[in-house]
Amino acid sequence: MTFQALESQSTAELLAEQIRDAILVGKLHPGDRLIEQELSESFKTSRGPIREAIRILATEGLVELRKNRGAIVSAPNFDDVLEVYAMRMSMGSIAVTHASQLSLESELDLGKVTKKLEAMRTAVGGNANRMISLDLDFQSALIALGALPRITEMFEQTAVDIGVFVRFLGIKYDDSDHKALISRHEKLLKAIKVGNASQAIEIWNGHIQTSVREFMKPFSEVEVNELFERPLMNNLFEMENVR
Amino acid sequence: MTFQALESQSTAELLAEQIRDAILVGKLHPGDRLIEQELSESFKTSRGPIREAIRILATEGLVELRKNRGAIVSAPNFDDVLEVYAMRMSMGSIAVTHASQLSLESELDLGKVTKKLEAMRTAVGGNANRMISLDLDFQSALIALGALPRITEMFEQTAVDIGVFVRFLGIKYDDSDHKALISRHEKLLKAIKVGNASQAIEIWNGHIQTSVREFMKPFSEVEVNELFERPLMNNLFEMENVR
DNA sequence: TACTCCTAAATTGTCAACAATCTACAATTC
DNA sequence: GAATTGTAGATTGTTGACAATTTAGGAGTA
Structure with missing residues (x-):
């Protein structure tokens, strides 16, 4: 018998999922800022993985990335x-x-x-x-x-x-x-x-x-x-x- | 008169551009590994921005990301x-x-x-x-x-x-x-x-x-x-x- | 008041060290 | 000899500290 290879998600993907859900569920509103420090404290991780998660959400269009000025939850129309x-x-x-x-x-x-x-x-x-x-x-x-x-x-x-x-x-x-x-x-x-x-x-x-x-x-x-x-x-x- | 706001690219984007060109010009071949340490040394930067650049290229499909095993230049068909x-x-x-x-x-x-x-x-x-x-x-x-x-x-x-x-x-x-x-x-x-x-x-x-x-x-x-x-x-x- | 300039706090960007994981290969077992 | 197990080295993942940048607000000026 063979088992299916389990490939776990990376920490960043896990974090992105959490934040995505928070947006989709309405805990985070359009315009809200995502502050790396803050997030890293509540997720009990360092800023690195959080940064990566935010980039993932940015490519999905859920947040807008402004250089040196952080990310904000974006608003659809x-x-x-x-x-x-x-x-x-x-x-x-x-x-x-x-x-x-x-x-x-x-x-x-x-x-x-x-x-x-x-x-x-x-x-x-x-x-x-x-x-x-x-x-x-x-x-x-x-x-x-x-x-x-x-x-x-x-x-x-x-x-x-x-x-x-x-x-x-x-x-x-x-x-x-x-x-x-x-x-x-x-x-x-x-x-x-x-x-x-x-x-x-x-x-x-x-x-x-x-x-x-x-x-x-x-x-x-x-x-x-x-x-x-x-x-x-x-x-x-x-x-x-x-x- | 008004000037257009110049928004410089982030370091990671700049790096991604360089690596992308290297792939497109044939300096890097499908299957080649992108080793963060190596790249950071040749670009004279730390691994952080390099990592970010590699993720950018991954979302573009130019490289394949394997968790804990690095990125390789992907092959099209x-x-x-x-x-x-x-x-x-x-x-x-x-x-x-x-x-x-x-x-x-x-x-x-x-x-x-x-x-x-x-x-x-x-x-x-x-x-x-x-x-x-x-x-x-x-x-x-x-x-x-x-x-x-x-x-x-x-x-x-x-x-x-x-x-x-x-x-x-x-x-x-x-x-x-x-x-x-x-x-x-x-x-x-x-x-x-x-x-x-x-x-x-x-x-x-x-x-x-x-x-x-x-x-x-x-x-x-x-x-x-x-x-x-x-x-x-x-x-x-x-x-x-x-x- | 309206404007500019300046400074401190907040925040992102970068870095180097350390931890966790994987790979390749040698050692061991059958 | 083939298959398995163990181990060292290479590489990615994570972290906290520091540097650079932006923001907000106050002091000064007209």
Whole structure:
């Protein structure tokens, strides 16, 4: 029998995780300063690893680094939402296409992604935020099927972005139809399985558009109108369905 | 009159630049180890900034980081080429679309991108590698027109990737028709200027496809055939034109 | 008051020493 | 001889001290 090689994370990654969570959970607010000394005292470590953790968060865009002046938690805005969803749409199209083709050539391991979908089924009707989180997990697993390392990683990054939006823009997926969501996912998986790339893309793009629509629900008409006046929206998302 | 705030790079960034160049120029080869002590001695600095520089290069994918075992210069492969070009194609489509729309709304500043194009005109008929580099510059400036920070940054990253490919896969743009290249770029800029997004996308995608084709020229038929058997290629690039 | 200049405190940047971990190779066992 | 174990050297990880820089606030000036 063989064991799976365990590779532990570095201290810096562990620290970055903690700080990231603190931001995502709202313990740290946009504009807050991250002071190395302070953090090193509360984490009971030296400044070195803390520094490294802050750099990690900086490349993720969660904090802004100003030379000689430390790091501050950065603030997202509406434009970012549109850009991130646009990226998820097109990176997803590539990954889903690739996965469809891989499925035709060799057998594709749908184990992980099926598991995520199962988790979503179990959560139907429950907490909305939990469903968002599970949906993001499902999507990540789906995109990983494409086995394209850069795209997979970039997609993972946009999931962090969405976490930020959910927290700081007050975005919610309330009232979304969980069952419809899941049945769409099932169709998507099926399309990939039989190698129907164009159908898979269609479903994928539809899902992203629905996500954007759900995101926008809680906002006042004025805000939404302003948002949909932005150039990106016109082209990538079906604005007429939303208003 | 106002001066532009000059923001000097941090030591770590400076060091990363030096090491990056060393890799891109072939002084460091894939598999080579980056030993902090060694580097700190030759750069006459301590290990701290060197460490930071290595982490920067790691996020760029130029080196691979192994916990407690240091960093090694990473080796690219053909799959990476396809993925990177696929990303450039679709991120470019978004940026170019956005730029077209921005052009209709407000006036778009084409100054920088025009300048890059001018530089390409001057270089026509000269060194092929220089033309690659200028073309990459032009493309970056073009994508920056979209004013989408994440996409712009990601695109910049793929330019580094291509630098790696050029160096380590022996890829060349020899024999490419520089004049045709430039006239295509002119058409693309015009399309953006008049807000014709779909035409701009078409030209953009065509350019990426041509780039891939040029990339592949130096390789033996066997290699190219093998390459074009890979799933990604079938769908995203017009393989029948290439063989 | 509004402005500049100056100084002290806070904070980041850098460094060299020490601790922890890994690698390569010799010693040991079967 | 092959496989395993032990060990020294090399290398990364961490730390606390010091240097450089920025920030905030007060004194001085008009």
